[in-house]
Amino acid sequence: MSKEAAARLLCAAGLPAIARRQRQGQLAILMYHGVEPTALTPPCWHVLGAAAFRRQLEYVRRVYRVLPLREALERLDAGTLPDRAATLTFDDGTRNLATQAAPILRSLGLPAAIFLATGPMGTSETLWPDRLWLAFARTERTAVDLTALGLGPHPLTSAAQRGDAFATAVDRLKALPDEQRIDRTEWLIDILGQQADTDPGPFKMLSWPQAHALLADGQVTLHPHTVTHPILARCPDEKVQREIADSCEALERETGSAPMIFAYPNGRVQDFDERAKHALRRRGVRWALSTVEDFADRESDPLALPRIGIGSDLSFARFRLLASGALS
Numbered sequence: 001m002s003k004e005a006a007a008r009l010l011c012a013a014g015l016p017a018i019a020r021r022q023r024q025g026q027l028a029i030l031m032y033h034g035v036e037p038t039a040l041t042p043p044c045w046h047v048l049g050a051a052a053f054r055r056q057l058e059y060v061r062r063v064y065r066v067l068p069l070r071e072a073l074e075r076l077d078a079g080t081l082p083d084r085a086a087t088l089t090f091d092d093g094t095r096n097l098a099t100q101a102a103p104i105l106r107s108l109g110l111p112a113a114i115f116l117a118t119g120p121m122g123t124s125e126t127l128w129p130d131r132l133w134l135a136f137a138r139t140e141r142t143a144v145d146l147t148a149l150g151l152g153p154h155p156l157t158s159a160a161q162r163g164d165a166f167a168t169a170v171d172r173l174k175a176l177p178d179e180q181r182i183d184r185t186e187w188l189i190d191i192l193g194q195q196a197d198t199d200p201g202p203f204k205m206l207s208w209p210q211a212h213a214l215l216a217d218g219q220v221t222l223h224p225h226t227v228t229h230p231i232l233a234r235c236p237d238e239k240v241q242r243e244i245a246d247s248c249e250a251l252e253r254e255t256g257s258a259p260m261i262f263a264y265p266n267g268r269v270q271d272f273d274e275r276a277k278h279a280l281r282r283r284g285v286r287w288a289l290s291t292v293e294d295f296a297d298r299e300s301d302p303l304a305l306p307r308i309g310i311g312s313d314l315s316f317a318r319f320r321l322l323a324s325g326a327l328s
């Protein structure tokens with residue numbers, strides 16, 4: 001039986017509802033990134049098509065009590081979460097959150113928290129992993145030799161091959177020391193061609209006026225997610241401090257209050273460390289979100305809260321299982 005057929009069978013048997021009941025007192029912090037009219041080609045895990053996104057949120061609204069992030073975290077700490085508590089987060093701050101995600105959130109009356117990488121806001125620049133995706137999507141090359149990254153040659157004739165090569169390269173780059181990562185990213189974009197930098201397409205970032213317009217709606221809150229989206233654990237001390245301090249300052253300047261909640265770029269256990277937590281504490285940040293996949297409970301480290309990452313490769317049946325805690 002295929003994974004998809006099994007997932008459908010488990011949903012039909014009522015597993016999501018059973019799994020949710022077993023998670024009383026726990027919080028599902030769902031993590032999204034961008035939303036486009038349709039999913040991207042080549043495939044890009046963190047950008048969802050609008051129809052799939054709407055279907056997921058309609059489901060979440062029906063089966064969960066969706067709370068604003070800050071309230072959810074306060075009630076998690078206080079032990080006063082309602083049953084079936086969930087909250088919605090969006091990382092990075094691409095413009096399509098205003099054009100695609102916000103209208104759907106508004107129509108469903110759902111609150112959401114957006115974590116902004118503040119550096120490229122309002123420019124035609126975008127974050128480095130997304131720049132790399134653009135380079136792989138738009139290159140005229142039919143193959144690329146990634147031996148310099150320890151990965152060997154990769155064909156680029158089909159969209160699937162381009163998606164695979166991108167995912168493999170970006171994973172490898174995330175493991176490198178920060179300066180080397182910057183260097184190798186530039187090298188790779190250079191050999192793929194400069195098409196990545198002509199137009200950011202689906203990765204155009206919000207400007208501050210657009211972010212303010214979202215705030216004015218009252219359904220969205222804004223939070224820091226560093227300036228340039230480096231992998232903090234791979235950065236020198238000074239850069240860890242600066243990325244956190246500068247993004248917190250930008251949020252304070254623009255929203256009028258010091259940020260209390262942060263999200264780590266990439267966010268796996270190996271992507272942030274005590275230096276980052278220390279810098280966050282110094283800024284008065286109370287909660288920080290990782291991408292470690294789990295439900296949050298009162299035992300969770302407030303500066304390393306787990307989330308449930310939603311990717312474009314997830315079918316609706318598998319989404320229901322994942323968001324209900326039946327897959328973890």
Ligand SMILES: [Zn+2]
Nearest residue numbers: 091092265266
């Ligand atoms: Zn991010």
